Amino acid sequence: MSTTVPIRTCGNTxxxxxxxxxxxxxxxxxxxxxxxxxxVDTDVSDPRFLGQVVKPRSGAALLAMPAxxxxxxxxxxxxxxxxxxxxxxxxPVPPAIEVRTFGGAR
Numbered sequence: 001m002s003t004t005v006p007i008r009t010c011g012n013t014x015x016x017x018x019x020x021x022x023x024x025x026x027x028x029x030x031x032x033x034x035x036x037x038x039x040v041d042t043d044v045s046d047p048r049f050l051g052q053v054v055k056p057r058s059g060a061a062l063l064a065m066p067a068x069x070x071x072x073x074x075x076x077x078x079x080x081x082x083x084x085x086x087x088x089x090x091x092p093v094p095p096a097i098e099v100r101t102f103g104g105a106r
Contacts, residue, residue, distance in 0.1 A: 018034065018035070018086060020083075020089065023079060023082065023083055023086075023088055024079060028075055032063075032078070032082070036060050037060055037062070037063055037085065038060050038061075038062060039063045039074070040062050040063070040065075041064075041065065043066075045066070050077045051065035051077045051078070052081070053081040053082075063078050063081050
C-alpha cells in the first residue's frame with residue numbers, strides 16, 4: 001500500500017493524490033508542473049547550501065537552488081524540497097542536512 005499526499009489546489013478542483021513512489025520516480029519536469037513549482041538559480045556559493053523552497057501566497061512555489069551543481073544533486077534536492085512543500089511522509093533527511101520551515105498561516 002502506497003502512502004499518498006494530496007497536491008494542494010485552489011478553488012473547487014479536487015486534490016490529486018501524489019504517492020511517495022511518484023515523488024521519487026516521476027520525471028522531474030512533470031512533477032514540478034503537477035505541484036506548481038519551478039526551479040530558479042541562485043548565486044549562493046556556499047557549498048553547504050543545497051537549496052530552499054519559497055511558497056508565495058499566490059503563484060508558483062520557487063525552488064531556489066545553486067547554479068553549477070550536478071544534475072543528480074539538483075534532481076535529488078528538488079524532490080526533497082517538493083516533498084517537504086507537500087508534507088510528504090518521507091524518511092528523515094541525513095543529520096548533515098538541516099531542514100527548516102519558516103512562516104505559516106497568519
